[in-house]
Amino acid sequence: MAGNGTAGGRRNELGGALRAWRDRIGPAEAGLPAGRARRTAGLRREELALLAGVSVDYVVRLEQGRASSPSAQVLTALARALRLSADERRHLFLLAGRLEPAAEGGTDHLTGGVRRLLDRMDGSPVGVYDRAWTLVAWNRPYAALTGDPAGLDERGRSVPWAHFTGRPTRVRHTPEQGASFEAAVVADLRAATARHPDDGRLRALVADLRRRSTRFADLWRSHAVGAHLSDTKTVDHPEVGPLVLDCDVLTVPGGDLRIVVHTAAPGSDSADRLRRLTPVAAPPAAPAQAPEPARVGGNAG
Secondary structure: OHHHHHHHHHHHHHHHHHHHHHHHOOOOOOOOOOOOOOOOOOOOHHHHHHHHOOOHHHHHHHHOOOOOOOOHHHHHHHHHHOOOOHHHHHHHHHHOOOOOOOOOOOOOOOOHHHHHHHHHOOOOOEEEEOOOOEEEEEOHHHHHHHOOHHHOOOHHHEHHHHHHOOOOOOEEOOHHHHHHHHHHHHHHHHHHHHHOOOOHHHHHHHHHHHHHOHHHHHHHHOOOOOOOOEEEEEEEEOOOEEEEEEEEEEEOOOOOOEEEEEEOOOOOHHHHHHHHHHHHOOOOOOOEEOOOOOOOOOOOO
């Protein structure tokens, strides 16, 4: 009974929000003729139905709390018709009990700002990853640290694929670090598949990993959801020796890109080795980037 009451209350809130948003937007603002004299300045229900491509009866039922589960497509159409802001759109999906789909055009687009950030951070190895933890761009220090990923295919630049299938890598973890890293990456992937249920490439990666790796399959069955935010690892570099590095994951607001910055503790042997490594990797005129259309990724773990 409590669950039904909560659902009913949410539907009532959804109806109230739709009415308020409908009342505040005039027909001219929505691209419709004002027509004859109106009792209110906002949109009529039939006008909202026309703009959203749904029936008037369905709009009525939504506003009265009698439509229990509007689809993501209907919610997207309503948000567009009502000219909702990003925060209002997010709230609309929340009230409807739906997960907001990715913004049109994808949310892991490599923006000019991210490119410039890579170009300027020439003192630290930095890699940029998409929602599947596939490397899409990197700077010269990153290539010098891990090996140049330019010649790798998409799966070769995939963090979870490289780790769980045992591909050769310069990275090593302690058992505790490895367990934490694996759990975080799998939980992050599960969250990504929930945000992007129509991403076929992401689904294929998960399916292949479940077939190839018992460890991945076991973690996947735990249904843990989370985000991979940091890591500590050792990189065995063939020229400067082992580097113990902290990896901090920065996110791009409103998107799925992850910027991974590698740093060493000040005054440590690793910091000295990282400084010796960086001059070898003189900053390029522009950051390296994976070829399109196949986004390709590397081992940030």
